Amino acid sequence: MPKRPFLWIDAFTDRPLAGNPCAVVLDADDFDVATMQAIAKEMNLSETAFVMQSHVADFRARYFTPAEEIPLAGHPTIATAFALLESGWLRPADGVTTFSLELQVGPISVDVIAKQGRVQAIVMSQKKPEFLAIYDPQVVMPIFGLRADDVMEGQPLQTVSTGTPQLMIPLRGHEVLRRLHLDIDGYRAFRKASDFFSPHLFCLQGATAAGDTFARHVGVPPDTFEDPFTGSATGGMAAFLWHYGLILSPTFVAEQGHWLNRPGRATVEVVGPANDIESVRVGGAAALVLKGEIVL
Numbered sequence: 001m002p003k004r005p006f007l008w009i010d011a012f013t014d015r016p017l018a019g020n021p022c023a024v025v026l027d028a029d030d031f032d033v034a035t036m037q038a039i040a041k042e043m044n045l046s047e048t049a050f051v052m053q054s055h056v057a058d059f060r061a062r063y064f065t066p067a068e069e070i071p072l073a074g075h076p077t078i079a080t081a082f083a084l085l086e087s088g089w090l091r092p093a094d095g096v097t098t099f100s101l102e103l104q105v106g107p108i109s110v111d112v113i114a115k116q117g118r119v120q121a122i123v124m125s126q127k128k129p130e131f132l133a134i135y136d137p138q139v140v141m142p143i144f145g146l147r148a149d150d151v152m153e154g155q156p157l158q159t160v161s162t163g164t165p166q167l168m169i170p171l172r173g174h175e176v177l178r179r180l181h182l183d184i185d186g187y188r189a190f191r192k193a194s195d196f197f198s199p200h201l202f203c204l205q206g207a208t209a210a211g212d213t214f215a216r217h218v219g220v221p222p223d224t225f226e227d228p229f230t231g232s233a234t235g236g237m238a239a240f241l242w243h244y245g246l247i248l249s250p251t252f253v254a255e256q257g258h259w260l261n262r263p264g265r266a267t268v269e270v271v272g273p274a275n276d277i278e279s280v281r282v283g284g285a286a287a288l289v290l291k292g293e294i295v296l
Contacts, residue, residue, distance in 0.1 A: 004028060004294045007086055009079035012229040012256075012264035012284035019257065019264040019287070020229040022079035024049045025294060026087060028062075033069070039294065040064035046224045049076040051084070057100035057107040059084065066222040070197065071104040072163025074124060074231010074266075074282050081110050081122045082286035092119065105163045111283070121267070123283030126162035126232065129239035133195045134158045135167070143190055144169070144201065144218075145181030152203070155244060159196040160236035162280050167196040168240045171203045177216055178259075184220050200233035204246065207263065211255035212247070213237065228257035229264030235280040242270040242277060254282075 006025045013019030023043045028036065028050035040048040047063045047070065054060035062069065063076045080101065084090040090099060092114040100107045101124075111123040135157040137148035151157065152170035159165045171177055180201060202215035215237065217227040234254045241247045250270040257264040265284060272278035 002296050006294050007083040007291050008289040009082050010287045010289055011075035011078040012266050013287055014285040016287045016289045018262050020075040021045050022047055022049055022076045024080050024083035026051050028052050036064050041066045046227045047073050047076045049080045051080060054102040057102035060102040070164055072232050075229055077124045078122045078284055078286050085119060086288055121283045121285055123281050126235040126280045129277050130161045132159035143183050143186045150176045160240050162235035164232045165196045166233040166236045167199040168236060169199055169201040171201055173203050173205055180216055182218050200237055202237050207255040207258035210253055212252040213254045215256045228260050228262035231282050234266055235282050238268045238270050238280045239277050243274050
């Protein structure tokens with residue numbers, strides 16, 4: 001029977017059983033799309049990563065939710081890099097080691113920051129942000145069990161993509177985030193007619209004193225109801241905040257997952273001026289939970 005090694009990694013945390021879990025399957029070159037999708041559904045995590053050889057980068061990876069492929073994602077990228085390190089495919093030097101990773105949206109750059117042989121952080125550079133469709137709060141907010149006036153005053157609801165389009169929904173604070181309640185049928189109909197992959201609801205208040213933002217990211221089955229930490233959406237959120245002048249510094253700390261008892265944290269840097277952002281860098285730690293083999 002074909003066997004493939006895999007590692008279960010928690011991303012955007014420095015300890016197991018926090019942050020966002022991702023299964024990383026190595027040596028996946030001969031898996032077809034149907035097999036990868038079936039494995040992702042079997043793992044039943046928000047995403048599963050498949051690592052393979054690349055002709056244009058150091059490595060290639062494809063990411064699947066239980067329902068579909070996602071072109072770029074943050075926590076699978078952090079998890080993939082950590083899995084490559086744990087498996088010996090990458091050997092970091094002290095300081096910064098950079099490698100390229102081919103995704104469905106093209107190659108991206110990933111930095112591994114290490115000290116005395118220990119990985120301190122993994123930082124991905126996301127694509128140049130695109131600011132896409134704007135939506136009416138009167139239509140959108142009831143889908144999430146919220147009101148139009150729960151939106152951060154004067155701010156749009158807009159799809160932003162740094163590789164994967166995510167609907168940015170800026171809210172007034174934690175109290176609003178706690179009231180979030182998804183109308184599943186309404187959401188499915190709305191998403192089908194929209195330009196985004198998933199919604200990101202956030203506010204300018206960390207879950208802890210160390211954080212600058214806090215977010216919730218929801219979905220519908222067979223995908224997970226709520227993602228503990230979403231790196232690609234954090235990138236889109238950062239671009240949104242910088243573009244609309246909602247943050248004074250292009251670097252900040254994003255927090256997510258605390259209300260799920262899976263606290264996650266990322267350092268975020270927006271590169272470029274607000275009216276012409278070049279990239280967004282999103283980084284965090286990771287922790288190994290288990291190693292195994294997939295037997296098919």
